[in-house]
Amino acid sequence: MLEKTYSPRTVEDKIYAFWEQETLFAPEVNANASEQFSIVIPPPNVTGTLHMGHALDNTLQDILIRWHRMLGHETLWMPGTDHAGIATQNVVERNLREKGVTKFDLGREKFLEVVWEWANARKTDIVNQFKRLGISPDWNRQRFTLDDGLSRAVREAFVRLYDKGLIYRGTYIVNWCPRCTSAISDIETEYSEEDSFLWEISYPLKDAPGALVVATTRPETMFGDVAVAVNPNDSRYKNLIGKTLILPLANVEIPIIADDYVDAEFGTGAVKITPAHDPNDFEMALRHNLEAEWVIDTKGNMETVSRVPESLHGLDRFEARKQTEALLEQHGFLVKKEPHSHNVGHCQRCGTSIEPLLSKQWFVRCKPLAEKCIQSHDQGELKFIPERWTKIYLDWMHNIRDWCISRQLWWGHQIPAWYCDDCSEITVAVETPTQCHKCKSSKLTQETDVLDTWFSSGLWPFSTMGWPDTSAPDFQKFYPTSVLVTGFDIIFFWVARMVMDGLELTDKSPFHTVYIHGLIRDEKGQKMSKSKGNTIDPVEIIDSYGCDAMRFSLTRLVTYGGQDIKLSKDSFEQGKLFANKLWNASRFVLMNLEGVDNQPIDESALSNMDRWILASLKHYTHQANTALSEFRFGELADDLYEFIWNLFCDWYVEYAKKQLRDETTKANTQRVLLYVLDQTLRLMHPIMPHITEEIWQMLPHRTGKSLMISAYPTLTAYDPEKNRPVHESILTVINVIRAIRNVRQASGVPHPHPTPVILEVTDPDEMAALEANQDVIHHFVKLESLTLTEALTEKPANSAADVVGSCRVVVSLAGAIDVDAEVSRQKKKLETLQKEYDQLAGRLNNPSFVERAPAAVVEKDRARLDELKQQMTTIEDQLAQFVR
RNA sequence: GGGCAGUUGGCGCAGUUGGUAGCGCACCACAUUGACAUUGUGGGGGUCACAGGUUCAAAUCCUGUACUGCCCACCA
Numbered sequence: 036m037l038e039k040t041y042s043p044r045t046v047e048d049k050i051y052a053f054w055e056q057e058t059l060f061a062p063e064v065n066a067n068a069s070e071q072f073s074i075v076i077p078p079p080n081v082t083g084t085l086h087m088g089h090a091l092d093n094t095l096q097d098i099l100i101r102w103h104r105m106l107g108h109e110t111l112w113m114p115g116t117d118h119a120g121i122a123t124q125n126v127v128e129r130n131l132r133e134k135g136v137t138k139f140d141l142g143r144e145k146f147l148e149v150v151w152e153w154a155n156a157r158k159t160d161i162v163n164q165f166k167r168l169g170i171s172p173d174w175n176r177q178r179f180t181l182d183d184g185l186s187r188a189v190r191e192a193f194v195r196l197y198d199k200g201l202i203y204r205g206t207y208i209v210n211w212c213p214r215c216t217s218a219i220s221d222i223e224t225e226y227s228e229e230d231s232f233l234w235e236i237s238y239p240l241k242d243a244p245g246a247l248v249v250a251t252t253r254p255e256t257m258f259g260d261v262a263v264a265v266n267p268n269d270s271r272y273k274n275l276i277g278k279t280l281i282l283p284l285a286n287v288e289i290p291i292i293a294d295d296y297v298d299a300e301f302g303t304g305a306v307k308i309t310p311a312h313d314p315n316d317f318e319m320a321l322r323h324n325l326e327a328e329w330v331i332d333t334k335g336n337m338e339t340v341s342r343v344p345e346s347l348h349g350l351d352r353f354e355a356r357k358q359t360e361a362l363l364e365q366h367g368f369l370v371k372k373e374p375h376s377h378n379v380g381h382c383q384r385c386g387t388s389i390e391p392l393l394s395k396q397w398f399v400r401c402k403p404l405a406e407k408c409i410q411s412h413d414q415g416e417l418k419f420i421p422e423r424w425t426k427i428y429l430d431w432m433h434n435i436r437d438w439c440i441s442r443q444l445w446w447g448h449q450i451p452a453w454y455c456d457d458c459s460e461i462t463v464a465v466e467t468p469t470q471c472h473k474c475k476s477s478k479l480t481q482e483t484d485v486l487d488t489w490f491s492s493g494l495w496p497f498s499t500m501g502w503p504d505t506s507a508p509d510f511q512k513f514y515p516t517s518v519l520v521t522g523f524d525i526i527f528f529w530v531a532r533m534v535m536d537g538l539e540l541t542d543k544s545p546f547h548t549v550y551i552h553g554l555i556r557d558e559k560g561q562k563m564s565k566s567k568g569n570t571i572d573p574v575e576i577i578d579s580y581g582c583d584a585m586r587f588s589l590t591r592l593v594t595y596g597g598q599d600i601k602l603s604k605d606s607f608e609q610g611k612l613f614a615n616k617l618w619n620a621s622r623f624v625l626m627n628l629e630g631v632d633n634q635p636i637d638e639s640a641l642s643n644m645d646r647w648i649l650a651s652l653k654h655y656t657h658q659a660n661t662a663l664s665e666f667r668f669g670e671l672a673d674d675l676y677e678f679i680w681n682l683f684c685d686w687y688v689e690y691a692k693k694q695l696r697d698e699t700t701k702a703n704t705q706r707v708l709l710y711v712l713d714q715t716l717r718l719m720h721p722i723m724p725h726i727t728e729e730i731w732q733m734l735p736h737r738t739g740k741s742l743m744i745s746a747y748p749t750l751t752a753y754d755p756e757k758n759r760p761v762h763e764s765i766l767t768v769i770n771v772i773r774a775i776r777n778v779r780q781a782s783g784v785p786h787p788h789p790t791p792v793i794l795e796v797t798d799p800d801e802m803a804a805l806e807a808n809q810d811v812i813h814h815f816v817k818l819e820s821l822t823l824t825e826a827l828t829e830k831p832a833n834s835a836a837d838v839v840g841s842c843r844v845v846v847s848l849a850g851a852i853d854v855d856a857e858v859s860r861q862k863k864k865l866e867t868l869q870k871e872y873d874q875l876a877g878r879l880n881n882p883s884f885v886e887r888a889p890a891a892v893v894e895k896d897r898a899r900l901d902e903l904k905q906q907m908t909t910i911e912d913q914l915a916q917f918v919r
Numbered sequence: 920g921g922g923c924a925g926u927u928g929g930c931g932c933a934g935u936u937g938g939u940a941g942c943g944c945a946c947c948a949c950a951u952u953g954a955c956a957u958u959g960u961g962g963g964g965g966u967c968a969c970a971g972g973u974u975c976a977a978a979u980c981c982u983g984u985a986c987u988g989c990c991c992a993c994c995a
Contacts, residue, residue, distance in 0.1 A: 040957080226992090233995085251995060264995095298994060306995050315993050377994090391993095423923070427990075430922080434991085523990090558931085560988070591943085594933070598924085599988085601931065608957085609943060615957045623954030669933075673942070688954075773961085780949065780961045871939070884975040892938055892976090899939075 041618035043581025047725045060171045062111040072103035073111040073513035080119035085164035087555040090573040097170040101721035105747035114172035118181040120488035124446040178499045180491040188498035190451045208314040211392035212382035213335030217443040224380040233375035241279040250302025255355040258342040259330035262308040267293035283368040285342045311393040397441035404535040405432040447485030493532030496545035518548040558603035583723035584610030591672035621730040631705040647765040648687040650758035657753040764804030774837040774844040782835040789819040791847040798841035836913045838906040
């Protein structure tokens, strides 16, 4: 017997432990299936904590996984975690700093030990948090981007790409984070508009009086200037091109050059060129053969070089900016300073202003990889849902730039490249080489940089499956994966890279479908973040509402268009209510199943209501499978909610109470109840796994040890027309019951007050339906008498009425009626009908409509018009009664 | 500067082949000891942002406008 209320906490823990113990998450539960289904989890950062985005993303994946598992497919959900290079190293460094220790105090080896220890602990935490979501990946296959197998895959991938010329080392401007003291990639740089100033500085001419005034947003970089550029067509400066300027405060000579890049309209039309600290200036310097001069170091401080005034040596770049301004002013070089807002890049991880810095880094040559991606898409090998993300993805591919993959960190995959101490040639190899491939020297030093964390993520779909061993069983069986489920925020970071790597290294797109869902936001539509304090902790929600309640609530909010989801804690209330409803309906069924036999349902002895609920079950089974196969999660949840609450509970269970009291119908009703409940639990299981399993375990005559590996209801063929008659006849009955309730309530009939009811029905089908189901009407509305007639000869006095379909529902009220209320109610109804009638009649009077519209539509309108006319007449009759 | 979304009852949202606007919450009234008050029953509430256009017919297609949000872009 089920407890009176569902207590998620105890049930969830118990059920999850049971699944794990029985190893039901492993694909082997469906070994030898003809079909495979696989998903790789987007690996959470080991440093991270579970947030609502994870809850959503993983719930959706789990729904798909559980569905396919129940369909009998050999189903693999590959779980794991990401080492999250910068993010992790930052946190550990911060922890050390609190103890007054730096990573340099420890040294690389010792520091890595500390990080490993910490990461391992956090990994356990995050995995345990994920388990609270009730998800069913095969934890025994769990991988980590830095484990041995994956590290080997990373080295292998690096070497292969290097050998193909797709990885190279070179000196270019990169986005440098002075706080992380590392390069980061373009997409790790986030731009935001900042209010600042535009300074105009006067650079004196060397051999002539006068000066050239340049405009800059970064005066402190002026010491790194190697030229000033003007537009070749700028008449103001034409005669200055080729002349020499004296760089103020630094006393070095720099040339005036001409370059088309310079916009004569902007600022003063003269641009200072600082190749070491500006990407555009770097490009220009290349064109003009100018050497770069570094003036800001890797920590964002001013270099100690002769070009930089001594008073600025070692100063932070922002402090240096102020001092530079002061110096310029003091020496009369500052012409102007006016407010100016511009885009400034920030480090995605720590928010520090990016310093563009010229440095030697490793890059992936992306163009050839991107071309394969575009081609692969054009051949229909990759599909995005919703489709609009395809364009974003392709646009990015078309405009791709090379990817800086080296990071000046310690935590990560150390780049498998060795420099020869003798000939400085680079040797790249999977296994640590013993000698230089060129001069055979054994004096080799490995590159100290590590790889961008996303480099290993890009290999995830196949590195987790055993690649580079392409004969590995998982790789053979489950690669390429079936679908990737993730948010749009990592399309470039992750999805694109996986496709690039997959196509290049395995010749296959790592998945054929990418399902992109919206992002979770707070109730005001703002992004959830710890700093804003608007986060909702899934574990907290699970504790107070239950895991299944949370899963259901989230699923119901997912739309096909992938809208962002606004969440407040109240959003989870409906899931909790629904879990309660499901629990209690099941409780009722189980309470009434005593003595239920194991016989099949006796089709010949079914009541109309029985047939109706079974037909409805079929319909919703069809709906559920369709929704699942099309990634319509919200509809899936909505439909099942509707079936369980509005059909099964509201109508069938209520009706079953009567059937169970009757010994002649009891046994068969029990069978129907058991069957429908069993099927419903199966349908619901992917969304609400624990509660359904818990209930299912108590079903009599069940076979199999767990619901999660039982068959998902499917239909080989579904013909809605076949079930139409029973649907329509019960719908008529339901509508009449509602009308009776409505009339009685609106007329103020005291509640348990049986009244005589007359149903005047003109449509023969409706009449038949009502005649056949009088018992149903009696059960739901408790009437003194029920009279069915084709035409009412004598209108009862003191009665109220309503019209539904072709049926006039007349309720005799024997004094209970409030005549005024009834009259105004009827008048109002008449008004609405009249409005619809006029509209419809107008349309039917339009010859164009009758000619052009499909016959079926015209037919339908005509029928409706007739119905309306009849209903209006009926109400008019009724009103006349009161007027008399 | 380009691009993409959104604008539907008080709130949050559905509405894919154009054919009488739906759901949850909230609201109002009534009911209630036997699956469930985490309930039941009934009800009120929307000219689908705005302006044009296509069509017999537009929330749904086209054009434009406004507002909101997001992404991308090297203008000092």
